[in-house]
Amino acid sequence: MEKPLKIFFQKFLQKDTVFLSKSVLNIGFTPSNILHRDKQVQEIAHILVPALKMEKPSNLFVYGKSGTGKTVTVQKVLTDLVEVAKEQSVPLRFLYVNCKLGRADTEYRLIAYFCRELGLEVPGTGLPTDEVYNMFYKVVEEKKQMLILVLDEIDQLVFKMGDDVLYTLTRVNSFLKNSTISIIGISNHVRLLDEIDSRIKSSLGEENIVFSPYDANQIKDILLDRAKLAFKPSAIENGVIEKCAAIAGREHGDARRAIDLLRISGELADREGVERLTLKHLDAAQEKLEKDRVLDLVSSQPKQHQCVLYSLILLDEKIRDYEKDGLNTGQVYDNYVSLCRNINLRPLTQRRISDILSEFDNLGLIKSFVRSKGRFGRSREIRLAFDNSLVIKTQAILKDSLEA
Ligand SMILES: Nc1ncnc2c1ncn2[C@@H]1O[C@H](COP(=O)(O)OP(=O)(O)OP(=O)(O)O)[C@@H](O)[C@H]1O
Ligand SMILES: [Mg+2]
Incomplete structure (x- = not known):
């Protein structure tokens, strides 16, 4: 390796950083505390709890704008529910799929993915779709169980393949004897239910839960909680979190954007090699994020x-x-x-x-x-x-x- 490059890499490793654990600010991180969503947590828990007594929970439609905590909240309630079910030997499980991803590009792929998650290998292509459904029913029926299918970003599913698949999935219980399936659809497209077939609308939307945008104070609490884990003590100048929360509060109350903003600010501080993340870094991060956002939006x-x-x-x-x-x-x-x-x-x-x-x-x-x-x-x-x-x-x- 060339010497200057080697020195650059070594210096990088020795360099001070404002972060304690940057991964806490990454998309995949699940916080242990979900703040300011008690009402939604309770509502979801009430809807799903009959599953513990082997009664089928109602289907649920969850909607709200981007970054309002829909995914993280639904996943948390389900994880806790399944934990209790395990302790009580209740055969309950949930399968989660983000419909934006390739595994939900076609009806075939989606159902094949569910089969695989349930332990049944299905060829990537080649079978008639009906056949894949039959395999799915069969594997679900192998033992008595309650299954909850979480279709996150369900608007993408409708966009990619229309609403037929939802029609089938919301009627799937009529093909099952031992087991039952409930569906949770998550959407940030508020009017999605109005756009799909009214029969699907009434069965998918048996229960509806809205996630409203966070206000600046709520985002501040979420950021403070996250920053404690992500940054070294006193690595953040006073006022940065407040301003970051105020910006996100003004722009649709999106917690993801607020967390991204904080992460990019920290990266800019690190790049400068300084010990503290200041308002100046936050301003620069905001400019960068806004630029990326607009250009991405325009090109897509x-x-x-x-x-x-x-x-x-x-x-x-x-x-x-x-x-x-x-x-x-x-x-x-x-x-x-x-x-x-x-x-x-x-x-x-x-x-x-x-x-x-x-x-x-x-x-x-x-x-x-x-x-x-x-x-x-x-x-x-x-x-x-x-x-x-x-x-x-x-x-x-x-x-x-x-x-x-
Ligand atoms: N109440 C909360 N407490 C702690 N962290 C939160 C809370 N709400 C959201 N977050 C964090 O904000 C980010 C966005 O949340 P999430 O992915 O759940 O939003 P979403 O509503 O599903 O957005 P989208 O519609 O874009 O998928 C995640 O990193 C999540 O951990
Ligand atoms: Mg989400």
Whole structure:
């Protein structure tokens, strides 16, 4: 190895760090305390507890915005429940799948995954789907048991394969004699239930639990609890946790984002080789995170959405410096239609474009506000919500993607 590189690696190992255990701030870490979710923990526990007496729990639909603790809370209650079941020799288990992952890309893969988790090998492809279901019923029925299937990010499942699989799964008990299956669906798409078949809606949503966004104080408690494990004592300047919580509280009350922000701040402090994480590191981390978030979002939008955003950016650029009024939907729509013509894309209706603009508003890409025009009534106006420094980069991403 080249000498300078070796010295760099060795120095890295000797270098001081503000962290005690950085992994505590990673996605996979499960905290032992779940704060400010007592009500939801109780509700979920009440819904599931009949399982301990071998009575089938109701199906449950859990929803709330990103980072509101849905996954961590459901997993914690289930883990505790299964522990008690074990002590009491109650044959209860749960299978968890995050539907965003590849193992839930198709109905076949999903059911095959459940079979495998239950100890039955199923070939990766090749069998008719009905056959895989039969294998699943068989392995579930081998012994009397209560099974709880947790479909996390269930909106992704519906997006990828429609709602047929949910229809089948919510009716699966009619094929079983010994065992029963309950389903917990977790979604951050609040209106998912309205979009699926009403028969599935009523059986999946037998019980509903909402996770509302955390406020800044709640996030502060979550961060303090986590920081105690993650950072060396007094490695964090006073005020950093509070500010970090205030930022996340303002932006949809997302605990994951708050934890990420703290981790990146610590990494920036380490990179500078200083002993303390300060407000300056937090500000830099926020800028970095916001930049990554916007650019990721923009690149992952479908083409029509990108086209709407591009039209909006081109118009916004013109009015940015000298007009305080925003744009109205009609202006954006006209520009969008002419852009579609240039790139041979079939324009959607103005109604659809309004919906897409509302989605952008929810994602924080644009801000829309209602302005009173005196006797002319009121009008909805739109402005780009992200920083000027990101506009050029965004524009380049969109241009590349739309011209491809
Ligand atoms: N009440 C809480 N107490 C302690 N940690 C929490 C709490 N709520 C959330 N967290 C932490 O915040 C992060 C996000 O939580 P979680 O993954 O459960 O959110 P989610 O609602 O499932 O989000 P998404 O919809 O994006 O999947 C995790 O690291 C989790 O450990
Ligand atoms: Mg989750």
